[in-house]
Amino acid sequence: MNISTNRAGLLGSASLAFAALSSDANAAEPAPVRKRNLKKGFMMSTFPNGGKMRWLEKFKLLKESGFDGAEPPSHLDQKEILKARDASGLEIASVVAGPHTRSMSAAAPSIRARGSDGLKQALRDAKAYGASSVLCVAGHVDEKASYADAWKRTREEITKCIPLAEELGVKIAIENVWNNFLLSPLEAARYVDEFKSPAVGWHFDVGNVISIGWPEHWIEILGSRIQKLHIKEFSRKKMNEEGLRKGFEVDYLEGDCDWPAVMKALDQIGYSGWCIVEPACGPCKEDRSPEAFVKNVSVQLDKILAS
Amino acid sequence: MNSNFTRRDFLKTSSGALAFTALVPIGCSAEPAPNKKPALKKAIMFGTVGVPGSVLEKFKAVKEAGFAGVEPSSHMDVDDVLKARDATGLEIPSVCCGTHWKENLASPNPAERERGLAGLTQSLQDAKKYGSSSILFVLCTVNRQVSYRDAYTRTQEELRKVIPLAEDLGVKIAIENVWNNFLLSPLEAARYVDELNSPAVGWHFDIGNVLRYGWPEQWIPVLGSRIQKLHIKEYSRKKMESDGLWKGFDAKFLEGDNNWPAIMKALADVNYHGWGIAEQGGGGTLEGLKDLSARMDKIFAS
Numbered sequence: 001m002n003i004s005t006n007r008a009g010l011l012g013s014a015s016l017a018f019a020a021l022s023s024d025a026n027a028a029e030p031a032p033v034r035k036r037n038l039k040k041g042f043m044m045s046t047f048p049n050g051g052k053m054r055w056l057e058k059f060k061l062l063k064e065s066g067f068d069g070a071e072p073p074s075h076l077d078q079k080e081i082l083k084a085r086d087a088s089g090l091e092i093a094s095v096v097a098g099p100h101t102r103s104m105s106a107a108a109p110s111i112r113a114r115g116s117d118g119l120k121q122a123l124r125d126a127k128a129y130g131a132s133s134v135l136c137v138a139g140h141v142d143e144k145a146s147y148a149d150a151w152k153r154t155r156e157e158i159t160k161c162i163p164l165a166e167e168l169g170v171k172i173a174i175e176n177v178w179n180n181f182l183l184s185p186l187e188a189a190r191y192v193d194e195f196k197s198p199a200v201g202w203h204f205d206v207g208n209v210i211s212i213g214w215p216e217h218w219i220e221i222l223g224s225r226i227q228k229l230h231i232k233e234f235s236r237k238k239m240n241e242e243g244l245r246k247g248f249e250v251d252y253l254e255g256d257c258d259w260p261a262v263m264k265a266l267d268q269i270g271y272s273g274w275c276i277v278e279p280a281c282g283p284c285k286e287d288r289s290p291e292a293f294v295k296n297v298s299v300q301l302d303k304i305l306a307s
Numbered sequence: 308m309n310s311n312f313t314r315r316d317f318l319k320t321s322s323g324a325l326a327f328t329a330l331v332p333i334g335c336s337a338e339p340a341p342n343k344k345p346a347l348k349k350a351i352m353f354g355t356v357g358v359p360g361s362v363l364e365k366f367k368a369v370k371e372a373g374f375a376g377v378e379p380s381s382h383m384d385v386d387d388v389l390k391a392r393d394a395t396g397l398e399i400p401s402v403c404c405g406t407h408w409k410e411n412l413a414s415p416n417p418a419e420r421e422r423g424l425a426g427l428t429q430s431l432q433d434a435k436k437y438g439s440s441s442i443l444f445v446l447c448t449v450n451r452q453v454s455y456r457d458a459y460t461r462t463q464e465e466l467r468k469v470i471p472l473a474e475d476l477g478v479k480i481a482i483e484n485v486w487n488n489f490l491l492s493p494l495e496a497a498r499y500v501d502e503l504n505s506p507a508v509g510w511h512f513d514i515g516n517v518l519r520y521g522w523p524e525q526w527i528p529v530l531g532s533r534i535q536k537l538h539i540k541e542y543s544r545k546k547m548e549s550d551g552l553w554k555g556f557d558a559k560f561l562e563g564d565n566n567w568p569a570i571m572k573a574l575a576d577v578n579y580h581g582w583g584i585a586e587q588g589g590g591g592t593l594e595g596l597k598d599l600s601a602r603m604d605k606i607f608a609s
Contacts, residue, residue, distance in 0.1 A: 143566070146525035147493050180520045183491035185455050211552070212520070213488055217454035243548045244519070258451070 036267070038305050040298065041069040041093035041276035043230065048290040055080055059088035061291060066298040069093035071228075071276050074100065074122035074134070081129060092129035093274040094203070094228050097122030098137040098175065104157040105139025105150040105181070115139075116157040119172065123161065126170045133171040133227040135203045138191070141180035150181050151191075158195065165199035173203035173227040176218070183212060185221040192225050201225045207232025207280065210256055211239055211247060219265035226271060230278045231301060233257055248280040252300035259307040277301055345574040347583040347607045349600065350376030350400055352538070357591030366391035372596035373604075378443065378536075378584050380405040381430035388437060399437040400582040401481070401511070401536045404430040404444045412465050413447035413458040423447075424465050427480070431469070434478045441479040441535040443511045449488035458489050459499070466503060473507035481511035481535040484526075491520065493529040500533050509533045513586070515540025518564055519547060519555065527573035534579055538586045539603060541565055560587060560602035567609040583607065 042062050050058060055072075062070055069091040072081055085092055100118020103111050122134040139154040141147050158172060165172050174182070174192065182188045192200050202225045206215045211234065219226065232248075233255035239247035253259070277297055279285070285293050351374050358368045362383070369377050376398040379388055382405040392399055406426025414420050430442045446462045449455050466480065473480050482490075482500065490496045500508050510533045514523040519542070527534065540556075541563035547555035561567070585603060589595040 141521070141525075143522055146528075147521065148525070148529055151494060183520060184495050186459060187492050187495045212491060213449065213455065214451055217449075217456070220454065221456055240551045240553055242551060244552050245548060 036263070036305060037272040038275050039068040039091075039093070039273060040066065040301055040305075041071050041228075041274045042067050042294070042297075043071045043096070043276050043278040045073060045096065046278050046280060048285040048288075048293045050290040053290065055084040056087055059084045059090045061294055063088045063090050065291075065295045066302070067294075069274060069276075071096060071135070072129075074118065074125045076125070078125060078128045081125075085129065092126075092131045093276055094131050094133050094135055094173070095122045095126040095129065096135045098135055098177070101136045101138065101157075102140045102179065104154045105141065105145040106153075107144060107149075112153055112157050116160045119158070119161045120164055123165050123168055123170045123172070127168040131170065133173040133201065133203065135228070136172050136174050137177050137179055138174050139179065139181060147181060154181075155191075155194070158200065162195065162197050162199050166197065171199050171201050171227050173201045175203040175230070176205050176208050178208060185209075185213065185218040188218075189221055189223075189225060192222075201227040203228045203230065205230035205232055205278070206257060206262055207234040207248070207255075207278075210234035210236060211244065214261075215257065216261040216265040219262065219269060219271075223269045226269070228273065229266075229271070229275045231275050231304060232278045232280055249283055251281055251284050252277075252279070252297065253303060259304050263305070263307055275301065275305060343575045344571055344608070346580040347537075347574075348375050348398075348400070348581065349603050349607070350374055350378055350398070350582050350584040351590065351596070351599065352403065352584055352586045353377050353379040354403065355586055355588070355590045356596065358593055358596070361391075362387045363391040363394060366395045366397055368593050368596055370395040370397055372593060373600040374585075374596075376400045376582060376584070378403055379433075379437070381426065381433045381442070382406070383433070385433060385436050392437065399434075399439050400441075401584065402430050402434040402437060402439050402442045404442055406430075407445040408448070411447050411453060413449070413453045413461040415452060415457070420461065420465055424469060427465075427469055428472060431473055431476055431478050431480070435476045439478065441481040441509065441511065443483050443536065443538075444480050445483055445485050445487055447487060447489060455489065463499070463503060466508065470503065470505045470507055474505060479507050479509045479535050481509045483511040483538070484513050484516050486516060486519075493517075493521070493526040496526075497529050497531075497533060509535040511536045511538065513538035513540055514565060514570060515542040515556065515563070515586075518542035518544060519552065522566075522569075524566060524569040524573040527570065527577055527579070531577045534577070536581065537574075537579070537583045539583045539606065540586050557588070559589065560585075560599065560606060567606050571607070571609055 047058055071094045073096045097119045101115045104115035106112050119136055126134050139150040141150045182191055202222050204226045209215050209218055233250050233252045234247045235250040235255040279297055351369055356365045358365055378401045380403050404426055410419055410423035410426055412420055412423035434442045447458050449458045490499055510530050512534045517523055517526055541558045541560050542555045543558035543563040585599050589599055
């Protein structure tokens with residue numbers, strides 16, 4: 001009951017805000033009225049090739065296209081990002097530590113330490129940018145690092161970073177990716193809970209589970225552990241007919257993600273906050289200018305969030 | 308550095324073991340040498356035997372191709388199977404439940420779960436009659452309607468109902484890892500088995516089914532003594548990427564991405580000495596069966 005009252009309240013204020021902005025020249029294709037308290041973000045490593053576009057230009061384009069925030073990688077020049085953030089008015093939703101933290105399952109302790117050092121830097125970057133969490137990939141299972149090894153080693157490395165995360169007030173949000181690890185939603189929840197720290201949560205990638213599961217089931221199980229969302233599409237048809245990874249080469253709303261079911265599951269756990277697009281479809285970027293691509297993704301995201 | 312030392316220690320131990328072997332009768336050496344191989348017996352899943360004819364004729368073809376055992380489905384004519392078994396001398400190490408794909412044990416519909424449980428019960432009874440030590444059982448299918456969490460809770464609840472019978476019969480319920488979107492982690496698989504707290508529940512490990520996201524040689528040490536039976540299956544990650552997920556299974560034994568020497572070593576390390584059951588395409592003719600059998604010999608010797 002309470003939830004419906006809240007939603008009705010949100011609806012009212014969101015439509016008001018939209019009405020005030022609707023004279024904006026960029027609103028040529030008016031977005032559906034937002035009925036949820038969600039913010040639109042863009043993962044910068046999937047930004048289309050903009051040639052020599054600088055951070056400020058990219059951020060401005062995102063802002064003009066209707067995004068509220070960006071998710072940059074860690075280890076950048078903080079001053080440049082802060083300038084671009086302030087000049088564009090975008091927020092920094094999250095910071096990606098993934099490329100560093102993948103090494104946290106390596107056999108060599110020195111390489112694992114590089115992972116946790118990278119995670120610590122990402123936490124500091126996030127603090128500087130005002131982001132509430134970092135995206136952390138918990139290692140990588142392969143022929144060298146087994147599932148059991150990854151469990152033990154990544155736990156150790158992440159544990160090292162928890163005091164800093166708690167001190168900074170920035171959460172370590174573990175993402176489900178194709179790293180052959182934490183393949184079960186029940187196990188993912190258990191992994192988080194075993195840290196016994198409010199500083200550890202989940203960065204849920206919707207599209208990454210469709211090859212082995214249903215995102216709406218993951219959302220129900222992960223619940224309040226979810227700090228951020230990656231919005232990604234996936235096609236089971238392409239996975240089966242063209243190749244496993246070809247499943248990602250599909251445009252938003254044309255794959256097998258059941259967006260109404262996903263949004264319903266998010267409503268049920270009371271998720272509010274960032275929905276960060278990670279457009280993984282390479283071919284979708286080829287035929288369009290960066291401007292056209294980003295604007296199109298923004299419209300697609302509006303449709304998803306309204307579904 | 309440490310691992311080098313360990314290896315040298317191993318070498319020393321094994322030369323010591325040489326002297327030791329001379330003193331004990333063959334077959335009694337308690338400590339196997341480091342380069343040991345698992346002693347595997349060769350069987351084939353009945354459903355993959357495509358030669359035409361009666362159950363007896365199929366068993367005969369299996370025998371002629373060099374197999375020592377066959378894994379029939381449940382719900383077959385028991386007399387037919389027993390006659391074929393006795394006429395050929397094949398063993399029946401395992402029975403594959405014939406209802407687990409049709410009747411989802413995690414279905415939200417209690418009537419369907421009941422039918423699933425009845426199929427499981429029948430499989431255990433068939434296995435007892437054939438002298439099999441375990442049955443192959445697929446727990447359920449996770450799908451849009453059946454969530455991972457529901458699957459976990461419901462299947463454990465249903466299994467608990469049938470465990471007393473399995474214990475009485477002395478037939479183990481061996482859960483197989485298949486593409487049912489459930490128990491995708493080896494750690495979780497082991498935990499699931501242990502939570503049932505019964506010696507009558509174990510694992511039927513399918514080697515090829517984990518290659519899409521894992522490595523069989525890593526599952527084997529985690530599952531360890533829970534492994535009751537093995538399905539020997541090939542899978543090609545290359546075809547998975549270039550042709551489609553399911554196309555990965557279109558690979559002959561030894562032509563896919565299984566690292567058989569590593570798998571054989573992992574099996575020996577956990578002291579698995581039992582049945583290796585082929586579940587592989589190509590068994591449509593006697594020649595095909597012979598080819599499978601010959602390739603399995605190479606796999607077991609790798």
